[in-house]
Amino acid sequence: MAACGLDFGTSNTTLGVSSAEGPELVALDGDSVTIPSAIFFTPDGLPPSVGRAAIRAYVDGTSGRLMRSLKSVLGSSLINEATQVGRGRVSFRSVIAQFVAITRRRAETATGLSIDAVVHGRPVHFVDGDPEGDRKAEEALQAIAQEVGFRHISFQYEPIAAALDYERQVGDEEIALIADIGGGTSDFSIVRLGPARRKKADRLDDILANDGIRVGGTDFDHYLSIGTAMPLLGFGSGMKREGLPVPSGYYHDLATWSSINRLYERGVMQQLHEVRREAQHPELIERLIHVVEEHGGHRLAIDIEAAKIALADEPKVEVLLHWIERGLAMTVDRGVLVDRTRGLADRIAARIGDCLRDAGLTADAIDAVFLTGGSTRLAHVHAAILGTVPGARVVDGDTFGSVGTGLTIEAANRYGVVAA
CATH class of the missing domain: 3.30.420.40 (ATPase, nucleotide binding domain)
Known part of the structure; x- marks a missing residue:
């Protein structure tokens, strides 16, 4: 076997x-x-x-x-x-x-x-x-x-x-906080580790606390997309009827990896053409229609994800969207990413605090924090995690x-x- x-x-x-x-x-x-x-x-x-x-x-x-x-x-x-x-x-x-x-x-x-x-x-x-x-x-x-x-x-x-x-x-033996910020969830464990403990068949007593939250890299993609790309497609604009905004559900589906395919279901295109007829800025809705007609939702999500990844190292990045409309592009600033997703980083930090309380430990009891998962590379996420255990040694996995x-x-x- x-x-x-x-x-x-x-x-x-x-x-x-x-x-x-x-x-x-x-x-x-x-x-x-x-x-x-x-x-x-x-x-x-x-x-x-x-x-x-x-x-x-x-x-x-x-x-x-x-x-x-x-x-x-x-x-x-x-x-x-x-x-x-x-x-x-x-x-x-x-x-x-x-x-x-x-x-x-x-x-x-x-x-x-x-x-x-x-x-x-x-x-x-x-x-x-x-x-x-x-x-x-x-x-x-x-x-x-x-x-x-x-x-x-x-x-x-x-x-x-x-x-x-x-x-x-x-x-040597130590107590470590393990922070795994994945694509869909953020998960944390506080564990006793050491050379002698590696040989134990049952490690249950070494696990001091486990916790997690459904916040991950795709959520950062979502908020970045809603704040940057979706307004170019009509998000936040108005209908001809005063006080009535363009329906937002289409944009939230388009900005969510697991929901993009909903826009390709039968009947959606007819709805979008009706929205275009009644929109104050039909040219923006036309861009949205083009993305849906071309089944380009994942392509846009890939562009946004790539921008997010690039912003881990660069202060700003240009996203070319000429496949939607000739000459269409946007510049995304790292500050925009931080502003749009600060709440997500704060929620991650708060859950680590819950994990410490569950373990019955204060922050100074943590010897090391081990980081894994793509979103730990985002500076504000990295800082939010380390802010919960400021005295711990940082190990990037x-x-x-x-x-x-x-x-x-x-x-x-x-x-x-x-x-x-």
């Missing part, structure tokens, strides 16, 4: 296996160990493409349907709903299963192993304040894992997995690989390693 650790993420996915030499993430997308959690269906019914190939096919204008941020539907009513794919309708649950199945097959091809056991990563909370939603989300992931061929399935919290990765470099590596360590502990 070969076992793996699987980090099925909102934005990216990793899978790892362990040998006597230790855990290793498998190359799933060419030479890359990360594969974007994206799947692209063509109308002809051929097998879907995934990862970078899926995004490339979509951006290149291939006829079909791109779906991304699939993990976001777990714990929501959308998981069992069907969406239009080609000439038929497919449930989101089935779409996730196809992506996970392809990921598993690629790992088996790359390693030459038959992988039948998995430690699946999961956020502390799939849904805020909804234990029943959490239970259903985990049950859905377990059923999907069984469906695609895993015979032995277990789960580990993603921040605990990141802690196991970090613990490999810890020389593998942005996209720490959770997967930790899950792989956990899989070896639970199921054994592959013989070298």
Whole structure:
């Protein structure tokens, strides 16, 4: 039996296996160990493409349907709903299963192993304040894992997995805050770590607190998009009838990765043409219509995500939108990103405070803070986290690989390693 650790993420996915030499993430997308959690269906019914190939096919204008941020539907009513794919309708649950199945097959091809056991990563909370939603989300992931061929399935919290990765470099016993700011959720654990503790089979007593919040990188994308791109498409403008704004729901769907495809459902285009006729600025609504007609919602979301990532290193970035309208572009300033998403950073910091209280610790008891997940690279998010434990040593983990590596360590502990 070969076992793996699987980090099925909102934005990216990793899978790892362990040998006597230790855990290793498998190359799933060419030479890359990360594969974007994206799947692209063509109308002809051929097998879907995934990862970078899926995004490339979509951006290149291939006829079909791109779906991304699939993990976001777990714990929501959308998981069992069907969406239009080609000439038929497919449930989101089935779409996730196809992506996970392809990921598993690629790992088996790359390693030459038959992988039948998995430690699946999961956020502390799939849904805020909804234990029943959490239970259903985990049950859905377990059923999907069984469906695609895993015979032995277990789960580990993603921040605990990141802690196991970090613990490999810890020389003395310490208390660490693990902060994993992923694409869909932010998760935190406070854990006792150390060389002697690595050998323990049961680490339950070492976990002092776990907490999380449904705030992640896609939420930063949403707020940035609403504040910058959507006004260019008519968001916030008025209708001819005095005091009546253009309906905002279209824009919020367009700015939300998991909701973009709603705009391609039957009847939406007719509604948009009616809005254009009654809008004070029909030329702005025409841009929105063009995006929807061209199924360009994910392309716009990709542009916004790229701008957000660039703003981690640059003070401003130009976003070219000539594919919507000739000459259309916008300059996005880092200050705009911070202003629009400061509330998200504050919510992340507040949840860390809750985690400290649950552990019965003050901030000065934390020896180190281990950071993983793409949004930890945003300066104001980084500062918000460190502001909760100002005296702690800061350790930057593998942005996209720490959770997967930790899950792989956990899989070896639970199921054994592959013989070298």
